[in-house]
Amino acid sequence: MTEPTPWTPTSRRTLGKAAVAATVAVGAVGAAVRLSQDDDPKLRPGGALALSADDGSDVAALETGLRLQERSSGVLQSEALPTSTYSMAAVTWARPEDRPEVLVRARRSDGWSDWTRLPVVEDRPDDDPAVRTGTAAWWFGPSDAVQVRLSRGPAPKGMRLVLLHPASPPDDELSPRTAARRSTGTPKAPRPDIRTRKQWGADESWRDGSPRTNRTIEQVHVHHTVSGNTYSRKETAALIRGMYRYHTKSLGWSDIGYNFLVDRFGRIWEGRAGGIAQPVRGAHTLGFNDTSMGVSVIGNFEQAAPSEAIIDALGALAAWKLDAYDRRPRGRTTVESTGSDKYAAGRMATLRVIDGHRDTNDTACPGSKLYARLDDVRDRAHRVIKASRAGRPVDEPEEPEVVGVVEPARVGGVAKPGKGLKVVKGRYDPDGARSSYQWLRDGDPIAGETAWRYRLGQADLGRRIAVQVTTRSGSRTPALEVTPARRVTSPVVLEVNARRTRGVVRAKIRLRSPEGLDREPTGTVTVSIGNRTEQVRVRDLGKPVWFGRGRGRGASSERHYPPTPRPLTVDIPRGREAFDPGSPG
Numbered sequence: 001m002t003e004p005t006p007w008t009p010t011s012r013r014t015l016g017k018a019a020v021a022a023t024v025a026v027g028a029v030g031a032a033v034r035l036s037q038d039d040d041p042k043l044r045p046g047g048a049l050a051l052s053a054d055d056g057s058d059v060a061a062l063e064t065g066l067r068l069q070e071r072s073s074g075v076l077q078s079e080a081l082p083t084s085t086y087s088m089a090a091v092t093w094a095r096p097e098d099r100p101e102v103l104v105r106a107r108r109s110d111g112w113s114d115w116t117r118l119p120v121v122e123d124r125p126d127d128d129p130a131v132r133t134g135t136a137a138w139w140f141g142p143s144d145a146v147q148v149r150l151s152r153g154p155a156p157k158g159m160r161l162v163l164l165h166p167a168s169p170p171d172d173e174l175s176p177r178t179a180a181r182r183s184t185g186t187p188k189a190p191r192p193d194i195r196t197r198k199q200w201g202a203d204e205s206w207r208d209g210s211p212r213t214n215r216t217i218e219q220v221h222v223h224h225t226v227s228g229n230t231y232s233r234k235e236t237a238a239l240i241r242g243m244y245r246y247h248t249k250s251l252g253w254s255d256i257g258y259n260f261l262v263d264r265f266g267r268i269w270e271g272r273a274g275g276i277a278q279p280v281r282g283a284h285t286l287g288f289n290d291t292s293m294g295v296s297v298i299g300n301f302e303q304a305a306p307s308e309a310i311i312d313a314l315g316a317l318a319a320w321k322l323d324a325y326d327r328r329p330r331g332r333t334t335v336e337s338t339g340s341d342k343y344a345a346g347r348m349a350t351l352r353v354i355d356g357h358r359d360t361n362d363t364a365c366p367g368s369k370l371y372a373r374l375d376d377v378r379d380r381a382h383r384v385i386k387a388s389r390a391g392r393p394v395d396e397p398e399e400p401e402v403v404g405v406v407e408p409a410r411v412g413g414v415a416k417p418g419k420g421l422k423v424v425k426g427r428y429d430p431d432g433a434r435s436s437y438q439w440l441r442d443g444d445p446i447a448g449e450t451a452w453r454y455r456l457g458q459a460d461l462g463r464r465i466a467v468q469v470t471t472r473s474g475s476r477t478p479a480l481e482v483t484p485a486r487r488v489t490s491p492v493v494l495e496v497n498a499r500r501t502r503g504v505v506r507a508k509i510r511l512r513s514p515e516g517l518d519r520e521p522t523g524t525v526t527v528s529i530g531n532r533t534e535q536v537r538v539r540d541l542g543k544p545v546w547f548g549r550g551r552g553r554g555a556s557s558e559r560h561y562p563p564t565p566r567p568l569t570v571d572i573p574r575g576r577e578a579f580d581p582g583s584p585g
Contacts, residue, residue, distance in 0.1 A: 048083050048144070057245070058167040059166040060085075060167075062086070063163075063250060065159070065161075066159045078161075080146075080147045081147065082144065085142050085144060085165055086142075086163040086165045087141055087143065088137045088140065088164040088165070088227070089104050089163055089164075090137040090164075090246055091148060091161055091162065092132045092134030093160070094156065094157045095133065095158075096133040098156035099120055101151045102120075102148065102149070102150060103149040103151060104138065105146070105147050106140040107145035108140065112145075113140060114464070118135035120133070132251050132252050139228035146161070148161060188323050189323040191276075192317055193268065194260070194269070194276055195267060196270045202273070207255050207273060211281075213280055214279040216279065217292060217321055217325050219288065219293070219335065219355060220354045221285040221295075221356070222295060222297070222354065223285075223295065224365055229303060229304045229481065229482065231263075233404055240298075243256060247283075253283050257283040257294070257296075258272065258294045259272050259294050260296075261295065262295060263298045264306075266307065267313070268313050271296075277324075279293070285357060285360050285361065287361070288335060291335050291336075295314065295317060297370060301368070304480055304481075305480065306373055314380070315380025316384060318354050319382075319384035323384075330353070332353065333353050334348055337349055340360055352374075354378050356370070358371065401477065402477040402478075403433050403476050403478055403479040406427040407427040408483065409423055409426040410423075411423060416456065417460065417461060418456065419456055423435075423453075423483070433479075435470065435472075436469075436471075437469055437470075438470075439467050440465065440467065441463050442464055445468075454467070461489075464484060464488075468483075469482075506544045
């Protein structure tokens, strides 16, 4: 085998016998190459999409229809859309029965993020079928372009892109807390510190109607917001404002869905309006909202493990709410469903008093790593209630000091076998905090790889590599970050052999793995001549691809089109890879 032909500084070449360098995720399904005159598509005419804030709000927003084009079999994708600054992105649609698989990527200061799958929001009001359905609003941080993909279609009716950018005023981190409060009369579990709606900056004009209350509280349902794990302490209040805006303005709910939220630093925030001590009905657990309280931890706990500060906060909050109704945190209860995708209306369900969202609905929420810690939450709540009923002081830890993430860590280097990745350390509070590392392959630890550098090998081809960064300082709660790199790819040799006869073009393409790699390329090749396009699986590249007049000549996979008036050229712009392994088509 030969090494890839070096790239020369020419953006267009006449279509004919040619060998050019390209990049493909060897062994990774969905890799694609595009050969066309217009490989570098222009962004949407008219300039960047501009977010704006209405009614004097500090949450800038934009909602717009999505135009998706089929890029390869079963994959629909938008153009790369330039925007004014945004930090959160989501996609909504009209019918709740639609379940597309939506992926979004954002362009940040360090380039395009990896494609991120946005889970469908399973939380929903019980009695309002008119509301829209959508994905979680994902926190990307400040970004200036966005691209959307559906890997499973067709596109739902009424699909819209939602971009949000909640401002972070300097005093977001300085707002006071409500003091913990002990009940009078019969000893009850004390109320933990809770930051109120006023303190996170809720615009009460966004709410629709008066809060509704339940007769009782039999359960606490634990959720996660699947909105990303990289937000800082100072950004938390802004993130909640963005979530509130998305729930009310984009999804059409009467208020933010959760009764309470817990951030990754262990701080508790009031969610729904109506009074923190009241049994306010939320929109968090379809079929079970009328007998429960919902608390959501801000982050994605399929990716990261919850800190002890989160477990303590969930336990203290659950103890306070459940003890007021004489519920046992480690027990079970039988409740009637009002209708969910797991329990039909009228069905009786026996569930844990403190459970995860996946126990009542068909969802991965609250993430496998948080779900695995729910017994610890139950034990913590039990200890708080037991101590308060015995008349003993409850060991209520003060809000724990944590290592603050001032600037998140990121991964640098080249994601190709034989090359190295490295951690570009972030900035932390306090300055002397020290970080340790664990490299991950498709989410699983790579044995022995705990240095700040990682050299890639064949086992990494087509896989997603990330690093878990744990930053410690003294007795503070560590900061935990999971920072992904791009999917690992490898250069290949791309040979294009084409000839034109009587207005008909026959193109043959061959891909070869580079020297030293024993895995063959997979995926889809997109061949474009002018405005005519043909999709070919890599395994079918032995067959010719036809462009032009006439009927089929031989192979059943041949396609014929009227000849294009444009010159026949191969266009691979400088500075861009012809293969984009993370972007089928």
